[in-house]
Amino acid sequence: MEQFHEIGAEVAAVSTDSHHTHLAWIKTPRELGGLGHLNLPLVADVSKRISSTYGVLVEDEEDELYGAALRGLFIIDPAQVVRSVQINDEAVGRSVDETLRLVKAFQFADKNGEGCPANWKPGAASIVPDPIKSKAFFNAWSTEHPDSSITA
Structure with missing residues (x-):
């Protein structure tokens, strides 16, 4: 995440998991599917309000993913204007380089x-x-x- 800080950008991750789950995820090494040491704030959105507000929460009761949050990436400028939105289903990640x-x-x-x-x-x-x-x-x-x- 250092390359983002070098250009004056901040990065945060939001998930619908609890802070307890985040802690376990950080303590799990990357080679075992965890995050390992990650210099990035993790926000616990257990109420799912953030996910709903940003349009990544699956709210269609007929959808098999109902209640899950899709993978979203939002670029928000210093004036708090959303400049870019990318939403993928759970099978596809996002590119740090892009x-x-x-x-x-x-x-x-x-x-x-x-x-x-x-x-x-x-x-x-x-x-x-x-x-x-x-x-x-x-x-x-x-x-x-x-x-x-x-x-x-």
């Missing part, structure tokens, strides 16, 4: 007033919000990525 890339992209866009195309990384070209300059970006993008199905 989350870090997104946080850096939001920070860059906020600081520079420019857009970040798909797969943007620090130092890569960005989209200037100007009809002429953005046209130059898209022209260069399509030349550099002629067979790409990814659009900027």
Whole structure:
């Protein structure tokens, strides 16, 4: 989590498990399926209010996952605005590298007033919000990525 702290971002995990379960999970080594030493606050959402508020709680009584919380990832900026939402079912995790890339992209866009195309990384070209300059970006993008199905 150090790479998030280096860019001024905070990370917290929320689960519907109790703080007792969290403690056991932290005490279990990673090689045995636990978290091991994790420098990350774990929030116990046993009331499921946070999960419901953020839309990750399965509330359909007909769903076999009723009452469970799906895996959600939310990027919230310093003004408390939700900038990105990713919700997966329990079988699929999230990418730390992609989350870090997104946080850096939001920070860059906020600081520079420019857009970040798909797969943007620090130092890569960005989209200037100007009809002429953005046209130059898209022209260069399509030349550099002629067979790409990814659009900027």
